[in-house]
Amino acid sequence: xxxxxxxxxxxxxxxxxxxxxxxxxxxxxxxxxxxxxxxxxxxxxxxxxxxxxxxxxxxxxxxxxxxxxxxxxxxxxxxxxxxxxxxxxxxxxxxxxxxxxxxxxxxxxxxxxxxxxxxxxxxxxxxxxxxxxxxxxxxxxxxxxxxxxxxxxxxxxxxxxxxxxxxxxxxxxxxxxxxxxxxxxxxxxxxxxxxxxxxxxxxxxxxxxxxxxxxxxxxxxxxxxxxxxxxxxxxxxxxxxxxxxxxxxxxxxx
Ligand code: 3PY
Ligand code: MG
Numbered sequence: 052x053x054x055x056x057x058x059x060x061x062x063x064x065x066x067x068x069x070x071x072x073x074x075x076x077x078x079x080x081x082x083x084x085x086x087x088x089x090x091x092x093x094x095x096x097x098x099x100x101x102x103x104x105x106x107x108x109x110x111x112x113x114x115x116x117x118x119x120x121x122x123x124x125x126x127x128x129x130x131x132x133x134x135x136x137x138x139x140x141x142x143x144x145x146x147x148x149x150x151x152x153x154x155x156x157x158x159x160x161x162x163x164x165x166x167x168x169x170x171x172x173x174x175x176x177x178x179x180x181x182x183x184x185x186x187x188x189x190x191x192x193x194x195x196x197x198x199x200x201x202x203x204x205x206x207x208x209x210x211x212x213x214x215x216x217x218x219x220x221x222x223x224x225x226x227x228x229x230x231x232x233x234x235x236x237x238x239x240x241x242x243x244x245x246x247x248x249x250x251x252x253x254x255x256x257x258x259x260x261x262x263x264x265x266x267x268x269x270x271x272x273x274x275x276x277x278x279x280x281x282x283x284x285x286x287x288x289x290x291x292x293x294x295x296x297x298x299x300x301x302x303x304x305x
Contacts, residue, residue, distance in 0.1 A: 052177040052191045055088060055116040055138045059260055059280055066271075067118060067283040068290075069264065070106075071096020078109045081290065088116035090283055093132075094123060094143050104135040111136060111176055118281075120197075124150075126157035129194075130166055133158055136173040138192050139281075141220050141262075145196035148209040155215030158194045160185065163215040193217040195262055195281075198250055199225035207250060211259045218260030218280070221247055223270075239270055251277045 058065055067088040068081050073096075081089060091098045091106045098106060098119075107117040119132040120141040129140045142154045156164045174184035196210055197203075199222030203210065211219065223238035230242045239247060247263070254261045255278065262281035265271040271284040285293075299305065 052138070052179070052187070055193070056191045058087060064275060064279070065116075065281040067262075067281055069283045069286040071098065072287045073097050073099075073102035073106065075105060075109050077287070078106055079113070081287070082110055082113040082115050086115060088118050088139070088281070090118040090120055090141065092120045092286075093125075093128065094120050096120075096287075100128070100131060103132055103137075107132070107136045108176060126153055129154060130157045133166070133188075133192065134169050134173055136176040139195055139217075140193070141195045141197060143197045143222065144199060144203070144225070145210055146200055146202040147206050148213055151196050151210045151213040151216050154194060154196065155213055158192075159215040160189055163189065193260065195220045195260070197222050197225075199223075200229040202229075204246055204250065207253060208257075211254055211257050216259070218262060219250065219254055220262040220264065220281070221250055221279075222264055223247065224264075238266060239273065248277060251279060 065087045067090055068086045069090045070078060070081060071092040089110055091103050093103060103119055110117040116138045117136060118139040118141060119137040120143060121128045123143055129142060132140055140158055145151050145154060158164060158166055160166045170181045170184040174181045194215060194217050196216050196219050198207060198219045224236035227237045227240055227243045228234060231237065251261050261279045263274050263279050264283050265274055268284060271282050274282045
């Protein structure tokens with residue numbers, strides 16, 4: 052359970068996969084590769100409460116830190132996925148300190164938040180007793196606020212100033228949509244790259260963790276150059292598409 056936080060605290064980059072496809076066999080396959088963590092996506096992916104609980108268990112059994120992105124504003128789900136054993140909960144579209152406080156209230160035990168007692172499933176998943184879980188979990192898990200709108204950027208200092216928010220996860224697609232006022236994203240493009248750099252450096256100054264989504268290895272390398280702590284690269288549909296493309300491209304009869 053401590054591994055994710057220890058890795059981050061030692062300054063080692065955490066590499067994450069990103070999955071919305073719920074099939075356990077598929078997750079097992081992704082988990083065979085060199086990811087430290089895998090994010091299960093309940094916002095835009097297909098995970099629901101049943102499949103996310105199974106997905107978390109699949110990942111823990113394979114030594115991968117389970118991260119979960121909850122649907123918009125679903126603080127009840129945030130608390131439940133922590134009960135299921137998620138080591139980071141990612142909340143989309145956190146635009147204000149009020150959103151951040153509601154998120155913390157659901158996911159942190161007293162005195163920082165008001166998370167309800169229900170530790171048995173996660174404790175047994177990690178092979179510890181309930182008391183160890185209750186005293187240790189807040190130190191091992193992360194509440195990550197997605198910064199992905201102009202409003203969130205304007206309120207960044209207030210959001211990361213909320214006690215119990217461990218850091219941010221930058222959503223470059225929505226961030227660019229919000230800045231450009233254009234539904235076609237331009238992730239890490241000219242309109243937002245300086246904003247991204249500023250978010251990362253202000254979080255670092257504040258002692259908060261940084262995470263960011265990238266669609267391809269080039270963007271992931273760029274994020275690594277910025278010193279982002281948790282970098283996700285690609286997502287399930289691109290893993291599949293690239294595998295299919297590479298197979299077809301190597302045929303000499305098509
Ligand atoms: C975004 O880029 O907006 C995200 O939420 C990443 O999936
Ligand atoms: Mg987004």
